Amino acid sequence: MIAIRVLDDDRVIREIVTSSFPVTIGRAPSCTLVLSSLSVSRVHARIDHDNEGLAFFDESRNGVYVGLGRVASRVPLTSKMRFHVGDATIEIEPVLGDAATVELKTPLRVEERRRGALHHVLCALSVACATGLTMCLDTETWSPWNNNRAATLVSGVMGGAAGTVLVGLGLFVLYKALGRRLRLADVFHTMALIAWIFPIAAAVEYLLYYALSPSALGRITPWLYTLSMVVVTVAIAGIRRARSWRFVVGIAGLALAGLAALDWVQATTAQKNGEPAADFTVQAPLGSWTGPVVSLDDYWKRVSQATRDAEQKAAQVEAAQREE
């Protein structure tokens, strides 16, 4: 006999106890356990006895995952195990004897709502703290011309929290519309975590400013933010979903492609408009350390190189005019 449970956030929401094999799991109505989600194959998996005993067989194209790893096509079932089938999580437990069904005692929705309310508050607090820290790490917040620093901070923090709620609601509605099974708490939970990526990125950038030359910094900083955005995208896309390697790499790839496209559009527009890439960044010194310097003579050499580059561009403009 075997017990198959469908879990939602560690809670059992459905359970089948059966002793007639094979047991099939899939989207098709003929399956023993029907999971009506597009992420599940028509017949996604099968549980049956073979020569070596009771085993779980992956029959799907998209695979079955345990944690982030895809399972082999045959998994021996000796004890309680958890699998991700599409975006559903199931628990399979071989049961000895004629054990009865599991009673779903508590009305789940009430319990969840209660947990959700506190959860939402904690999430909002987390976002507020992260936003506040990001602002504190920004020297502009402390500018002497900023006469209303407290107001700036409070409004920034409140704006961050309110923005998170709005974006969270939007994501929730979007995912619901796309058919993903999730709760608002899942979205807020993820956003409460990813909000901390920004102060971390700001702190790393601040430290990097003193470790690197301006040109190296100019090359690395965009990557720092690209990396942050990729992590954010993967986290948001993976809300309440089995996060396989394939999924992570796929979403990260999509995010990178999107960011690269945006970057290309910006760079092309800037080039077309002739916007200069003039870097005027300065940071408050770290103690007395102002970062690596080059001598004035070496700097003049760089100016000479820039002159040659500008003259080459001018010559190209002239050549283009001649052709016309």
Next chain:
Amino acid sequence: MSRKDLRASLVLIAATLVLSGVFVWAQQRPSLKNDRVSAGRSETQFRSLGPSLFTIEVHSGNDDSKSSLGSGYLVSRDGLIVTNYHVVSDFIDQPKRYMLRAKNGDWEGPVELVRFDMFNDLALIRARDVEAQPLPLARALPAGGSHVTSFGNPEGLGLSVIEGVFNGLAEKGLVPRMLLSMPLNSGMSGGPILGEDGAVIGTNVSVMRDSNSLSFGVPVSKVHDLLARADVVDASPAKLRAELTRQLSEAEQQTTRRLIAALDASSKDPTVHVGGVAMRALPQLFECWDDSEDFKDEGIAQHEFNCNLDFSPELSDLGEVSGVWWTLENFSLKNPPRGRFGLFGFLPGHAKSHTTVESIAPRNGVTSAWECVADRVPFASRAWKVTTCVNAFVKHPGFATYELSATSLDEPTGASFVQIHARGFREASFLELSKRLLATLQ
């Protein structure tokens, strides 16, 4: 800040009122009642000089329309007319697109460009078959304080005369300019300035921006120089451009040579204190302005020291060339080290607000896009973040506009900002000038 703006607008409004008032007055009454001797002479001159004074127009070929307009005066029996370079510069830039015309009550027709002097802002053109008396040229400038009369055609409305006083040569800048107390108007550029004996002592050239009656003229010696030169320009586009490049090069060399000599000689000049930073005063060629403001609530004091060469030659498509602008600013904190972190919160924005790099998009076909290099560089016993941008001239290879901005990084009680803006210089000249200018910081 807003008070400053208000003051500037008030001055501007006052200047406009005075200028338009004088203009209307001059149109209605050609003579000045309180100076009967000079007034009577003006009336005679007004009548007798008419045929020798011209309106110079740059035409795009359409019958009665003009692209730019100025004045000019006959200086020889074979039809040579003196005007300003800036009156005919559109033609010099695009001789295929434009043509030159001159006219007055007696004569009207096309004219040829003979020669020009970009640095002093003069041009010589020739009108064929003009039967008029050339104006006599004085050999030298009169003494300061003498009465002068200026002629021209303001806005193309008709021959006008303005009386004023010649005050001597302006003391600043590399281009010699006559300082005149008279309200010249646009369109009078290129008209003659006559001394008390009726001989030409100069040519109208410009007015002081935001002032109500300060005008400038080109000394007559520059007309003598132009007339003495034997060459005649070939009006083909390539030849005109080559000639302009040659003159730009000459202006640049002369400017660089004089500035370097002056900067090298100024090692004993007094010290200028700009808040928490000090520098050696710049040579007399520069016109400098000093300003400071205390922001008590913000706990910061701002000091600035700006210098420039008051007069620079100007190209029609590139603006001022052979010009150098210097800025030194200092922000001192009232309670260091408190507020030091925040000081860096506005320095990048401050540097950006001072740069012309962000605002000047490369003009179509005139300059290259900006190329910028930024690094941390130690000089004047501080560490600085230095950003230099270059924008090369398309029509004049080897010349460029440079802008160097530097923000100090390690002053314990504040921060300083330095900017050198140099237009129309060769790389070597810019480097030589910048090295010397940065060395004035102490």
